[in-house]
Amino acid sequence: MTYVLDACALLAFLNDEPGAERIETIFNQSVAGECAVSMHINNLLEVFYGQLRKRGLEIATIVLAAVDAYSITIIDTISDPVFHKAAHIKATYKCSLADAIGLATAFDLSGTFVTSDGEIKPIEAGELISILWFRPPEPKKDKKKADLQTVIAERDRAVHALAEANRRIAELEIKK
Numbered sequence: 001m002t003y004v005l006d007a008c009a010l011l012a013f014l015n016d017e018p019g020a021e022r023i024e025t026i027f028n029q030s031v032a033g034e035c036a037v038s039m040h041i042n043n044l045l046e047v048f049y050g051q052l053r054k055r056g057l058e059i060a061t062i063v064l065a066a067v068d069a070y071s072i073t074i075i076d077t078i079s080d081p082v083f084h085k086a087a088h089i090k091a092t093y094k095c096s097l098a099d100a101i102g103l104a105t106a107f108d109l110s111g112t113f114v115t116s117d118g119e120i121k122p123i124e125a126g127e128l129i130s131i132l133w134f135r136p137p138e139p140k141k142d143k144k145k146a147d148l149q150t151v152i153a154e155r156d157r158a159v160h161a162l163a164e165a166n167r168r169i170a171e172l173e174i175k176k
Helices: 007-016 021-030 040-057 057-069 080-092 098-107 120-128 143-175
Strands: 003-007 034-038 073-075 114-119 130-138
Touching: 003 007, 003 021, 003 098, 007 021, 007 040, 007 057, 007 114, 007 130, 021 034, 021 080, 021 130, 034 040, 034 098, 040 057, 040 073, 040 098, 080 098, 098 114, 098 120, 114 120, 120 130
Parallel strands: 003 034, 003 114, 034 073, 114 130
Antiparallel strands: none
């Protein structure tokens, strides 16, 4: 059995997030020789630049050391079959390029893609790629919807503040 990690799987393990115990089990099985663990370099790049941006170079470098410590095989090439499968996935479904490459890598290795990314749910059914959900899928937030919700919340706060100001003005006028 080969497991191919998505960025979110490695991050969940490193940050002790929900589902980390499932990733730890996979690592323990790998150490015992019961399975192999791989990750495409594009998915690792997502982890690295995220840690670099949020926590700095020292922590990002520690993350790379953890990859070595857990004997994760980093796949740093894109074969023709992975290239074509990733292109098909990216053209057909809404997902990141790194996820498309990770999924195609899992397909090419006859492995299981380990993720919690809700964008991948439709791909599981449509592409016959084995997926292990280490925690329930998390749907991606629709940026337009999130932006609209922020605008509505700000408008509601402004309306409330205006109503409060009008109330105070009316109280002051009554006291005169």
